[in-house]
Amino acid sequence: MSLKTDLTSADLADIRRSALGAADPLGVAAELAEAAEAGHLTDPEDAGYALALAAEIAESRNKLDAALRYADRAVDAYAKRDDSQAGAAHALRARILFRAGREDDAMAELEPLRPLLTRHPDAAAYVSAPLAAGGRNRVAEQWLTDAVQETLAERGGADPATAEDAGLLFFLLQQRHRLRHALGRQHDTHDNLAERLETRLANAAPPPAADLLFWPEAEFGKLLARWPALSADYGDTWDEHRARLERELVRLTGAGRTGLTVLPGTVAGLTGFAGADGDPAGAKSRAGYAARLATGAAQIPWPPERNGSCWCGSGLKYKKCCLPRSRG
Numbered sequence: 002m003s004l005k006t007d008l009t010s011a012d013l014a015d016i017r018r019s020a021l022g023a024a025d026p027l028g029v030a031a032e033l034a035e036a037a038e039a040g041h042l043t044d045p046e047d048a049g050y051a052l053a054l055a056a057e058i059a060e061s062r063n064k065l066d067a068a069l070r071y072a073d074r075a076v077d078a079y080a081k082r083d084d085s086q087a088g089a090a091h092a093l094r095a096r097i098l099f100r101a102g103r104e105d106d107a108m109a110e111l112e113p114l115r116p117l118l119t120r121h122p123d124a125a126a127y128v129s130a131p132l133a134a135g136g137r138n139r140v141a142e143q144w145l146t147d148a149v150q151e152t153l154a155e156r157g158g159a160d161p162a163t164a165e166d167a168g169l170l171f172f173l174l175q176q177r178h179r180l181r182h183a184l185g186r187q188h189d190t191h192d193n194l195a196e197r198l199e200t201r202l203a204n205a206a207p208p209p210a211a212d213l214l215f216w217p218e219a220e221f222g223k224l225l226a227r228w229p230a231l232s233a234d235y236g237d238t239w240d241e242h243r244a245r246l247e248r249e250l251v252r253l254t255g256a257g258r259t260g261l262t263v264l265p266g267t268v269a270g271l272t273g274f275a276g277a278d279g280d281p282a283g284a285k286s287r288a289g290y291a292a293r294l295a296t297g298a299a300q301i302p303w304p305p306e307r308n309g310s311c312w313c314g315s316g317l318k319y320k321k322c323c324l325p326r327s328r329g
């Protein structure tokens with residue numbers, strides 16, 4: 002690979018998918034790092050991501066010195082940020098340190114991440130992973146237990162009834178429950194709660210397909226031109242439509258759902274589904290059409306990678322398109 006032009010976010014997503022099968026993965030890692038350092042990224046905010054990717058590629062090839070150098074630079078690229086991605090970069094560095102036999106350094110990297118466990122839903126997974134790689138599952142168990150207790154105490158009152166009620170606590174309980182099974186522990190009250198929430202989630206009805214029906218931009222225009230009253234269900238503008246859908250997907254994920262897809266519909270498809278006698282705009286037709294789309298091949302997996310193309314088809318990267326809409 003030779004970098005004649007700047008790397009876009011979509012290029013980085015492609016590299017992530019293909020690097021391990023490349024003829025010279027370490028060459029790919031070196032080029033990524035060079036692009037990040039030389040400012041050859043279309044979006045300078047991708048530097049940390051490109052460097053972390055280089056570190057993971059080198060780590061997978063057991064080139065731990067190189068992996069550590071890239072991870073150091075990834076951490077530097079995130080230095081001024083206090084977010085989940087910065088935490089994940091430190092966790093990656095810690096995992097490489099463990100693999101390199103530098104256990105004290107790895108623990109020194111991880112200790113400051115402990116407060117993230119009660120702040121970011123994905124921290125339970127990325128803080129536990131290096132501890133597992135370093136043979137420190139008992140430490141992970143203790144940290145998760147402390148975080149569970151702290152979160153329960155803050156909530157006060159009764160245990161949450163659903164994964165959705167539990168929010169971040171669900172991810173802590175779930176990670177801890179898995180880990181304690183791996184350690185051969187007897188169930189305690191937190192494990193019982195984890196299992197209740199997991200069972201309830203597994204038995205819950207899937208979200209209605211109609212809630213995940215998506216009208217691409219041109220179709221959205223046609224739909225509202227024909228049935229203006231549908232703006233009540235889908236929004237007045239395409240931006241509002243995308244924002245509603247993104248928020249619903251985020252809500253379902255917060256409730257512990259995985260494997261979500263968006264169901265792109267067309268006006269022609271809807272009228273065809275309703276048939277000559279049907280009322281295409283009716284809720285029943287739309288729900289039936291969505292249910293059929295949910296069994297078809299046109300589904301769009303959600304979420305895309307932060308740096309991948311957005312699910313809405315705008316051609317922009319997800320983190321600059323629909324990802325921020327859920328916060329609006």
Ligand SMILES: [Zn+2]
Pocket residue numbers: 178182188192196
């Ligand atoms: Zn269990």
Ligand SMILES: [Zn+2]
Pocket residue numbers: 243311312313314315319322323324
């Ligand atoms: Zn979008």
